[in-house]
Amino acid sequence: MKLYRPATVLVGVLFVLLGGLTRLVDTDQVYEDSTRVTAHGTIGQKIQYGDSAVTVTRMRFAKTFLADENDDKPIETDGIFVAVEYEAYRGTKDPGSNDVTLTADDGNIYESVAENASSGITFPQPGFTESGAFVFEVNTNDLKGLTFKLRTSQFFTGVPARDIAVDLAVPSDEVAKQLVDKAADQYVMPERSTRVDS
Amino acid sequence: MKLSTRAYRWTGQISLLLTLLGIAAYLTVSNYLGDAERVFREGAVTEVVGHGPVEVAKVRWQLDSMQAYTRLVDEDKKEITMDHPAGSVIILVKASVTPLNGLKMNDGFSCEAKLRDDRGNVWEHTSVFGLDLPTYCGDDDRPIKRNQTGQIAQVYVVPASAVPHLVGIQVEDADYEVLRRVLLTW
Amino acid sequence: MESLDDVIDAMIADRVIHRHRRKWLIAIAAVLVLALVIFVTGGWKEKKGRKVDTLKAPVTLTAGRYEFGFTSAEIIRTPKTTYDPAKSRLVVSFDLKNVDTEKHETQSLSGDLLQLVPGHGADLIDSNGATCRDQLNYKLVYGLPAVPCTAEFKVPNDFKESVVEIGVLGEKWESDNALLGLSDKPYWHNEEATAVVQLETTIKTEKKDK
Numbered sequence: 001m002k003l004y005r006p007a008t009v010l011v012g013v014l015f016v017l018l019g020g021l022t023r024l025v026d027t028d029q030v031y032e033d034s035t036r037v038t039a040h041g042t043i044g045q046k047i048q049y050g051d052s053a054v055t056v057t058r059m060r061f062a063k064t065f066l067a068d069e070n071d072d073k074p075i076e077t078d079g080i081f082v083a084v085e086y087e088a089y090r091g092t093k094d095p096g097s098n099d100v101t102l103t104a105d106d107g108n109i110y111e112s113v114a115e116n117a118s119s120g121i122t123f124p125q126p127g128f129t130e131s132g133a134f135v136f137e138v139n140t141n142d143l144k145g146l147t148f149k150l151r152t153s154q155f156f157t158g159v160p161a162r163d164i165a166v167d168l169a170v171p172s173d174e175v176a177k178q179l180v181d182k183a184a185d186q187y188v189m190p191e192r193s194t195r196v197d198s
Numbered sequence: 199m200k201l202s203t204r205a206y207r208w209t210g211q212i213s214l215l216l217t218l219l220g221i222a223a224y225l226t227v228s229n230y231l232g233d234a235e236r237v238f239r240e241g242a243v244t245e246v247v248g249h250g251p252v253e254v255a256k257v258r259w260q261l262d263s264m265q266a267y268t269r270l271v272d273e274d275k276k277e278i279t280m281d282h283p284a285g286s287v288i289i290l291v292k293a294s295v296t297p298l299n300g301l302k303m304n305d306g307f308s309c310e311a312k313l314r315d316d317r318g319n320v321w322e323h324t325s326v327f328g329l330d331l332p333t334y335c336g337d338d339d340r341p342i343k344r345n346q347t348g349q350i351a352q353v354y355v356v357p358a359s360a361v362p363h364l365v366g367i368q369v370e371d372a373d374y375e376v377l378r379r380v381l382l383t384w
Numbered sequence: 385m386e387s388l389d390d391v392i393d394a395m396i397a398d399r400v401i402h403r404h405r406r407k408w409l410i411a412i413a414a415v416l417v418l419a420l421v422i423f424v425t426g427g428w429k430e431k432k433g434r435k436v437d438t439l440k441a442p443v444t445l446t447a448g449r450y451e452f453g454f455t456s457a458e459i460i461r462t463p464k465t466t467y468d469p470a471k472s473r474l475v476v477s478f479d480l481k482n483v484d485t486e487k488h489e490t491q492s493l494s495g496d497l498l499q500l501v502p503g504h505g506a507d508l509i510d511s512n513g514a515t516c517r518d519q520l521n522y523k524l525v526y527g528l529p530a531v532p533c534t535a536e537f538k539v540p541n542d543f544k545e546s547v548v549e550i551g552v553l554g555e556k557w558e559s560d561n562a563l564l565g566l567s568d569k570p571y572w573h574n575e576e577a578t579a580v581v582q583l584e585t586t587i588k589t590e591k592k593d594k
Contacts, residue, residue: 011215015222022226075517078528092318094241101490109489113523126319127357128283137490139527196285196357 036152038163047164049150051091052123056148056166057131058085061179062187065135067114069188075113077137080180082110083187084148084168085133089197090123096154102136102168105145110136114189121150124194132192143176238377241320243368245380251294254380255371256301257309261382262292262349266361270353272328280326282355289313289354291367293382295335296347303344306336310370313354314381315363323352438549438580446483447578448554450493453479453530457548457583459539462590474500474537476550476583480514481530486557487572492521493533497575500537501549508551511535547582554578 041047046055060083064074075081082102098120102110112119112134124130138146150164170176238244245252250260267288270278282288295309313321326333331351332340342348352367366383439445444453457476464470476498482491493514500509516522516533524531559570 007211015218018222022222073518075519077525078531079525092320094320107488108526109487110525111490111523113490125321125355127360128286137523137525137528139525142527193283194281195283196359 036161036163038165040165040167042167043169045166046089047166049162049164050095051093052095053089053091054121054150054164055087055089056084056168057087059083059168060085060187061183063183063185065114065187065189067117067189068191074186079137079139080143080183081113081187082136082138082146082168083133083189084136085131085190086121087129087131088121088123089129090126092126095123096152098150098152098154100134101149101151102138103145103147103149104138104142106142108139108142110138113137117189120153122192127197128194129197130192130194131190133190135187135189140176140180143170143179144173146170146176234377235374238372238379241318241379243314243379243381245378247380247382249384250382251296252369252380252382253298254369254378255373255376256298257307257369258294258296258298258347259311259369259380259382260294261367261384262294264289264291264364264366264384266290270326270329273330276328278326278328280324280353280355285358286355287358287361289356289361289364291352291354292331292349293352293367294347294349295342297335297342297344299345301344305338306334306341309335309350311352311367311382312370313352313356314365314368315356315360316365317363319360319363320368321354321356324355326353329353434580436577436579438582441581441583443581444479445552445579445581446554447552448497448556448575449482449484449486449491449572450497450524450554451481451483451530452552452581453481454550454581454583455479457550457585459543459585459587460590461541461587470541472539472541472543474539474543474548474585476511476535476537476548478533478535479530480516480524480533482524482526482528484526484572486570488526490523490525492523493535495535497553497555498535499551499553500539501551501580502539502543503545503549509537509539511537544587546585548585550581550583552578552581 039047039049041056043056043059046053062081062083064076065081065083066074084102100112100120104110114135117134121132122130146168148164148166148168152161152163170179249262251258253259267290270280270288270290272278280288291311291313293311297303297307301307311323313323323333329351331349332342333351333353335342335348335350340348342350356364364384366381368379368381370380371378441454441456444451446452455477457474460473460475462468462471462473480493484491495513496510498511500511502509512535513521514524514533514535516524516531522531522533553575555572555575557570557572558574559568
């Protein structure tokens with residue numbers, strides 16, 4: 001049998017083209033970015049997260065912090081603590097789980113440091129709003145462009161994962177320096193509390 | 199070459215080509231098509247029954263009552279402390295459960311029901327201590343034996359605005375082969 | 385009916401096979417002989433001994449995304465109490481710094497990156513992670529100075545080595561094999577032994593709790 005019949009070659013070429021096309025439809029990062037959407041916002045803004053929503057209500061700088069008010073020994077740092085307070089509104093759909101980080105323009109990634117605190121926002125049951133806070137330990141020389149990021153870690157295939165990025169309004173090193181200079185001596189982590197959604 | 203041979207060969211080749219194209223197309227888009235598992239994971243109810251009884255994951259369920267309260271009291275008429283914010287209501291659901299043959303039981307079994315409303319909201323139960331009924335199926339003091347029916351109470355905290363929408367409790371069998379989510383309506 | 389093309393194809397194939405048959409036979413024979421020789425001479429020698437440097441404390445070294453500055457080690461004995469049996473643990477002190485120049489990410493030291501080498505062919509013992517500022521699994525921020533930390537190892541009650549050896553492992557910033565269809569983005573993993581640090585120990589006995 002002849003191996004190189006035009007029809008055979010044609011079919012081969014067709015499949016190579018098909019493979020290339022499917023590759024083109026997906027972007028380079030098949031694993032991540034083609035299936036993720038990021039919603040951007042600022043402090044005080046209610047950011048939709050599926051049919052749930054997240055608001056960063058306040059940001060505070062502090063030199064030490066207490067994980068709860070009954071603690072007697074404050075936790076110290078050679079850098080600075082940045083507390084981010086939030087409210088999480090829960091809609092009908094299960095928002096799954098997520099991780100939060102702070103990032104800065106220099107590329108640093110900061111994680112929440114408080115012991116016993118979860119690594120992401122835990123959403124309450126439907127119809128309720130939960131408020132809480134994260135504390136991040138941050139390098140004082142790297143604060144410019146500080147952004148609070150929420151990354152969905154569990155989601156369904158085929159549905160784009162929603163991520164959130166909140167600009168914490170530190171546009172320059174001068175602003176950062178002022179914030180560090182005016183940092184409170186101590187921050188007490190508020191207890192998580194739940195209320196009925198208004 | 200005979201015309202018929204050529205026709206056969208053409209049919210063969212074309213059908214092979216179509217099959218391969220079909221497989222390729224399916225594999226490309228299958229992630230984006232709905233399948234039973236995804237529908238289940240997204241929270242869809244697969245069956246609606248009345249009060250029951252209904253068998254789910256080798257447990258027979260029957261919904262006995264569903265009542266809204268502003269506070270709960272224990273056997274000594276003392277108020278049970280639980281976290282329920284202003285504007286919320288406590289829903290007490292009583293259900294009869296029967297563990298059937300084939301159910302894995304050691305120190306009881308797990309029997310979890312979630313509360314559901316007509317808008318698709320689902321509430322998980324809150325753990326409460328001091329009620330006159332067991333609130334879980336592994337209660338050593340009030341064990342439920344195989345093939346015997348016991349009554350349990352499940353407590354939920356929901357916003358008051360959701361009460362007129364409540365429809366019943368849902369019970370799941372999340373086994374990959376089964377994927378059932380049964381709604382027992384009130 | 386066989387076409388002329390097919391006949392020619394078959395002829396060429398036949399020729400090719402014949403022309404190279406001798407070479408193939410020789411190649412196969414050579415491989416067999418080589419295998420036999422290696423087998424008879426006892427195979428390759430397995431590399432014996434340690435493949436990484438052995439250092440003496442105090443010493444500062446970088447392994448993966450951390451910089452360790454080892455200072456001291458202490459064996460702490462906890463006597464038997466009413467409720468607990470006697471226990472011993474080895475506590476190693478070191479300064480720890482996050483030097484993750486790739487990701488600049490806050491991270492806590494994973495316990496298996498420090499391992500006690502008990503010697504005498506015994507299994508390695510993982511540490512419990514780094515405890516700094518009284519917090520176990522303290523999260524180290526990239527860009528901040530080194531923090532004094534300790535790591536604990538559970539040891540047998542009769543453990544009394546005057547010098548202990550701690551194996552330090554470092555993760556590597558590399559990607560999985562993209563050829564296997566895995567993501568070609570690098571990340572920290574594949575920890576590998578970087579050095580062994582020797583520390584002199586002191587023994588301390590904890591007081592009995594009432």
